[in-house]
Structure formats: C-alpha cells, structure tokens
Amino acid sequence: MKTAFLLAVALGVALFVAVAVLWSVLDAAGVFAAISEIVFDFTSSSTSDGVDINQYVELSRVLGFTTLIGVVNVVLITALATLGAFLYNLSASLLGGLELTLAEDD
Numbered sequence: 001m002k003t004a005f006l007l008a009v010a011l012g013v014a015l016f017v018a019v020a021v022l023w024s025v026l027d028a029a030g031v032f033a034a035i036s037e038i039v040f041d042f043t044s045s046s047t048s049d050g051v052d053i054n055q056y057v058e059l060s061r062v063l064g065f066t067t068l069i070g071v072v073n074v075v076l077i078t079a080l081a082t083l084g085a086f087l088y089n090l091s092a093s094l095l096g097g098l099e100l101t102l103a104e105d106d
Helices: 001-026 030-044 059-095
Strands: none
Touching: 001 030, 001 059
C-alpha cells in the first residue's frame, strides 16, 4: 500500500507538471487566442455577444482541475493496487506457486 501510494503521488506530480508545461507551450504559441477568436466569431451575432473560452482555459482553472484528477487518481491507484496485491497473495497462498530449483539442496 505504501509503495502504491508513493507511486501514485509521483504520477500525480508528473501529471501536474506535464499539464502546466503543455498549457504554457500552447499559450506561448497562441493556440488559445486563435481558438478563442474562432469560437467568438462563430457564436457572436448582432443581438448577442459571442462565447469567450479564455475564461474556461485559464491556467489556474486548468491546474485546479488537474489537481482534482490527480487526487482522485492517487486514491484509486492506491486502493486498486492494494486490492490487487491482496488478491494475488490470497490466490498464491491457496493455489501455491511454482518452485524453481537451480541447485540441489543439501
């Protein structure tokens, strides 16, 4: 359980850093501005303003959502790995396993 928890936390930190770097690269390349302009042009009319997607893809909002997903993943990975280890140990104790002897016992 401890090992699975530490692995899950490491994966969560890696996910957070990867999303932050990817968002920064896309923002520096102007992808969000271009998409926002296209969406605004398609959704605007003479009677109403268009949809501004910049408020939905802010760095703080994206990283907050990533943190939420990371925490859920830590809980799920820890629980599933612990359950898997328990089931493996249970089946190994009930069914036995293969014993490989490379040298003769004295």
